[in-house]
């Protein structure tokens with residue numbers, strides 16, 4: 296389980312997090328969605344214990360991170376944007392090294408099992424630094440979970456990957472949740488957010504909204520209407536009541552104030568991107 300309560304953190308004048316609260320249950324994949332600089336990495340670093348919050352409390356795997364940072368480390372798996380891999384060690388050595396940190400005697404068996412589970416057997420003797428981006432990310436995930444942690448914290452685990460590699464990583468993330476892990480994953484890809492059981496939309500250090508992708512879309516539909524229209528973009532943008540408009544295929548997708556008439560508009564369901572943009576409008 297992961298539980299954050301009123302967490303705040305500033306860096307000089309920059310308020311990276313302001314009173315952020317959220318809870319993630321075992322078996323759940325929880326997405327922290329936000330643009331660059333929203334505070335995602337700061338929250339993940341606080342949850343791992345490497346960064347102290349200015350205020351608030353975090354519980355991870357039932358432990359107070361502020362009080363038991365070392366015990367917490369053994370019970371979490373952490374994969375960062377920078378990748379915590381040793382590029383000059385082989386795939387096998389990377390896994391064994393990480394497993395030995397937390398599970399002395401069982402380390403070999405766990406590393407072998409992770410090699411197999413993550414499809415890394417053919418690359419066991421390859422240097423981590425020689426793997427393609429997709430396989431390196433797969434190894435980063437494998438080494439984050441090799442010691443069977445209860446909690447998995449993944450900071451943008453698919454950045455820069457092609458769609459097939461991203462899908463493979465997401466399948467693996469869901470398998471970890473199915474085995475009972477509590478998973479918190481940060482992303483700024485809206486399509487990836489759709490793959491989470493629940494989401495928090497983070498914007499300038501605050502949680503703007505939280506819920507399943509479906510409930511967030513329903514929330515947006517209470518506040519605005521969504522349409523597809525065939526008209527020039529610049530013209531549409533000048534229409535009364537239009538909050539947002541962007542080109543989509545042969546026409547334009549628009550978000551309008553609730554109840555605005557849109558002649559010849561086809562009603563559309565909001566995408567998470569539209570939900571996010573709607574909710575961030577007016578959020579200073």
Ligand SMILES: Nc1ncnc2c1ncn2[C@@H]1O[C@H](COP(=O)(O)OP(=O)(O)OP(=O)(O)O)[C@@H](O)[C@H]1O
Pocket residue numbers: 306309310311329330331332333334335336337338483
């Ligand atoms: N060590 C630091 N020193 C100074 N400012 C920092 C530090 N770490 C983060 N910040 C600032 O805090 C804010 C939140 O940064 P953070 O990295 O948490 O955002 P993010 O949502 O993870 O962004 P990205 O998607 O770009 O990784 C930013 O304005 C950033 O510049």
